[in-house]
Amino acid sequence: MFFTLALFGGFRREELCGFEFQDFDHDHQTASVKRVSLYTPEDGIFTAPTKTAKSRRSLKLPAWVFSLVAQLQEERHRQCLALGDQWHESGRLFTKVDGSPIDPGRPYKWLKRFCKERGLPFYGVHQFRHLNASLLIYNGEDVKTVSASLGHSQTSTTLNIYTHSFETAQARASSAIADKLPVKFGGK
Structure with missing residues (x-):
């Protein structure tokens, strides 16, 4: 579930860890980023505001993702019943066995262990976010839409990080136009 949301929403790791079941609107099929979950040795695991105001956002996700969220919520309920008073209700999607964040x-x-056990290359959790952005760009989404989807405070941030992807998409679009024109310009 964690990596499904990472890929389909392009969410940051701390946003994913901060998700609560109440952040998922099953009727409108949107997931809302409202908080992050962080860790420091001094404070342990704690909840904080999002990185920027624009990081607070709602994204529409595929319907089947909400079925997975509902299944996960049912699983958490069963864990709660099994642990009884040992359960620490946090409302979070991703918890320890006892329900705490x-x-x-x-x-x-x-993910590192998963990749190692299967002989797969390991690129880190953040690469799911980059893949999401690259796929949006490759499929023709404009910089403003990609930036809003990622929760960047400025489109310049998106352009700086994904310049190559936008250049590749623009070149592909230009080639598509040239391939469709019946007349070749500049020649005889």
Whole structure:
């Protein structure tokens, strides 16, 4: 579920760890980023505001993602019943076995171990966000839409990070136009 949301929403790791079940509107099929979950040795795991005001956003996601969220919520309910008074209700999607918020570093460690066990290259959790952005750009989304989807405070941030992807998409679009024109300009 974590990596599904990372890919389809392009969410930051701390945003994913901060998701609560109440952030998912099943009727409108939107997920809203309202908080982040962070860790420091001094404070442990704690909840904080999003990175920027524009990081607070709602994204429409595929309907089947909400089925997975509902299944996860049912699983959490069963865990709660099984643990009884040992359960620590946090409302979070991603928790420790006892229901308390997961350490934001845990998905990184899990993915690294998963890749190693299967002989796959490991690129880190943040690459799911980059893949999301690159796929949006490749499929013709404009910089403003991509920037809003990623929660960047300025489109210049998106352009700086994804310049190559936008250049590749623009070149592909230019070639598509040239391939469709019946007349070749500049020649005889």
